[in-house]
Amino acid sequence: MIWGMATGAIFMTVFGVVWMLWGIRLLRLPARLTLALSLAAIVVAASLLAAELTRWAQPSTAGEQIRWHNVRPRFLLIDLLQFAAISLAVSLCFRWRRRDLVPVAISLIVGVHFIPLAGLFGFSPYYAVAAAMILLNLCALMLHSPVREVTCCIGTGCILWLASIFVLLPS
Numbered sequence: 001m002i003w004g005m006a007t008g009a010i011f012m013t014v015f016g017v018v019w020m021l022w023g024i025r026l027l028r029l030p031a032r033l034t035l036a037l038s039l040a041a042i043v044v045a046a047s048l049l050a051a052e053l054t055r056w057a058q059p060s061t062a063g064e065q066i067r068w069h070n071v072r073p074r075f076l077l078i079d080l081l082q083f084a085a086i087s088l089a090v091s092l093c094f095r096w097r098r099r100d101l102v103p104v105a106i107s108l109i110v111g112v113h114f115i116p117l118a119g120l121f122g123f124s125p126y127y128a129v130a131a132a133m134i135l136l137n138l139c140a141l142m143l144h145s146p147v148r149e150v151t152c153c154i155g156t157g158c159i160l161w162l163a164s165i166f167v168l169l170p171s
Contacts, residue, residue: 008121009167015110016160017045022103023153026146044161074120082113100145107156108137129163 020041024034089105111133118126133156140152 009164012160012164012167013045016157016164017041019107019153019157019160020045023150023157026150026153028146041157071120075117078113078116078120082109085109100149103149103152103156104137104140107133107152110156111137125163125166129159132159 021038024037024041027034027037029037086106086109089109090102093099093102093105111130114126114130114133118124118130136155136159137152140148140155143151
């Protein structure tokens with residue numbers, strides 16, 4: 001179980017930094033401040049990754065390998081459906097000339113995708129991640145652009161990082 005959880009934490013950390021950098025870019029701050037914030041986000045992510053890789057490096061048990069073999073097809077299906085939903089949502093946002101809704105649409109779909117993952121992996125904290133991301137995006141929809149996009153991106157990055165940290169905590 002440790003191998004799978006650490007792998008999930010690595011993905012959340014990497015995507016967390018992507019969301020943070022997207023949000024920082026949307027802030028349209030002076031170049032030096034943007035660079036400093038971006039570097040800080042990367043340092044935090046690198047620190048989380050180092051901690052996760054330490055756990056991930058532990059050899060997985062035969063039981064973990066069998067479990068992964070059994071859940072992998074459903075996991076891949078969930079990810080494929082998430083990708084398809086994101087592609088459709090982004091296409092619709094562009095078609096309707098609502099580029100400002102792209103981050104919210106993507107983050108909302110990512111949040112929803114944690115619901116089946118929670119059941120698949122038997123990891124109930126993923127329900128909290130889903131709820132936090134869905135709530136964040138519903139609240140962000142009430143804001144005006146560009147505050148909406150910045151709130152969505154930075155908030156999504158923070159939620160993913162907090163989830164990653166939670167996964168690293170000893171059971």
